[in-house]
Amino acid sequence: MKRFGLLCMALILTACSEKEAAPEPVRPVLSVKVEALSEENLGRFAGSIQARYESNTGFRVGGRIASRNVDVGAEVQKGTLLATLDPSDQQNQLRSAQGDLARVQAQLINAQASARRQQALFDRGVGAQAQLDVANTDLKTTQASLDQARAAVNQSKDQLSYTELRADHKAVVTAWNAEAGQVVTAGQQVVTLAQPDIKEAVIDLPDTLVDQLPDDVVFSVAAQLDPSIHTTAIIREIEPQAQSATRTRRARLTLTDTPDGFRLGTAISVTLSSAIKPRIELPATALQEVEGKARIWVIDTQSKTVSPRDVTVISRTDSSVVLAGGVKDGERVVSAGVNSLKPGQSVKLDEDSQ
Known part of the structure; x- marks a missing residue:
């Protein structure tokens, strides 16, 4: 009986030892790959492709x-x-001017004949100087009237062409x-x-944003229906005053190049960005608060284990956090379930992160 009791105790101790030595279960986790941000997104605005030069005719x-x-x-x-x-009115004016021209031309013929007769009589000594002077004056007056009539005809023709x-x-x-x-x-x-030869992007920017645009701002322009059609642009001009109703100022952007898909009237999306000191942005669920310190869990992709790492938070929103450092570009970080992890614990990566 004593030997039986000892045997049972040995079995119990062995079972306990095996239970204590059981490894931690492999935990499935969601993860994200760290990508350092070197640009700050200042906003996205809708606009259109328009011609730089337009004429209202x-x-x-x-x-x-x-x-x-x-x-x-x-x-x-x-x-x-x-x-x-x-053209009825202009045609009538032209006919009237042409009639006046014909009348003056007939008067000119008479004035020329009269001037020649008076000159012949004066040359033979039977004509008076006064009559010759009157004939020459009538000739010059009729010639001036002819020039005026011709100008009136040309003007009427222009009016008709208009x-x-x-x-x-x-x-x-x-x-x-x-x-x-x-x-x-x-x-x-x-x-x-x-004029379709020179095109530009036109967008409306908030008045408050225009005054804060950095010198190195970059405008990325893409077609809304096909984002693969894209280019960059620089500011050509911005309206000096904001529209009273919308408090926006219209900006015209010169395109670096003009893809074939950028036709007049094409709807575009313009993204404003500016170069910044590299930083890391992660989902808010990747951050764990422990004793007033912020930390994340970094995955060793070779051994499929996790380890905690302290980080410094620059800013945060309900959906994301921005880190000043503590993690390198290209590393993989647990994005959900961080409160149930232990150092060195084995994890199973989600399929999207493989």
């Missing part, structure tokens, strides 16, 4: 628009007919401000033409 005479020959978005060449006015609105250069029609049948005045804006 109108007729040089007033009248009723008879036709509109092109639509918005059409590409036009120099001399392309854009719109016409009803009833046709033509493109002054190769352009794209971006807006119409009048329709067929509408009466417009001389110089009134009718159509907007944009």
Whole structure:
């Protein structure tokens, strides 16, 4: 009986020893790879691609628009007919001027004949000097009237040509401000033409941000529908005053290059960034507070074990923390479940981090 008791005690001690020697279970963890930030994101803003040079064109005479020959978005060449006015008034003015010219031309023929007759009589000694002077004066007056009539005809022809609105250069029609049948005045804006050769990015920036832009700010421009179409830009001009309704100032950016996908009117996304001293940003769940100190758990990717490391926090939000150091670029850090880890504990990495 005594031997049986000793045997049971030995078995119990052996079981306890094996239980104490059991290894820590492997714990699955989520993790992130550390990437040092060398740029500070100052914001992202929506904008569009526009032509640097635009012209608001109108007729040089007033009248009723008879036709509109092109639509918005059409590409036009120099001399392309854009719109016409009803030319009735200008045609009547031209006919009137041409009639006056014909009348003066007939008067000139008579004045020339009269001057020649008076000169012949005076040369034979039978004509008076006074009559010759009157004939020559009438001739000069009629000649001046002829020049005036010719100028009136040319002016009427110009007025008639002004009833046709033509493109002054190769352009794209971006807006119409009048329709067929509408009466417009001389110089009134009718159509907007944009030169497609030189394009730029246009965005509206908050007034408070404009005054704080650093000198080394970088503008990254990408198409909203296809971010793979992108380039960089620099500021060309910023409006000196903010718009009263939105408190924003319009900025025009010169593109470093112009990808083919950047057509006039393309919606773009512009990201502002500035170079900063390298720092680390991690999810807020990766940080553990122990006795007033901040620490993270770094994973040894070879042995699949974790170890704690003290860090210095620069700033934090509800979702992230920014560290001044304590971890190197490229290391892997546990991003969730840090409160249940122990030094040297084996972990199983999530599939996304492999």
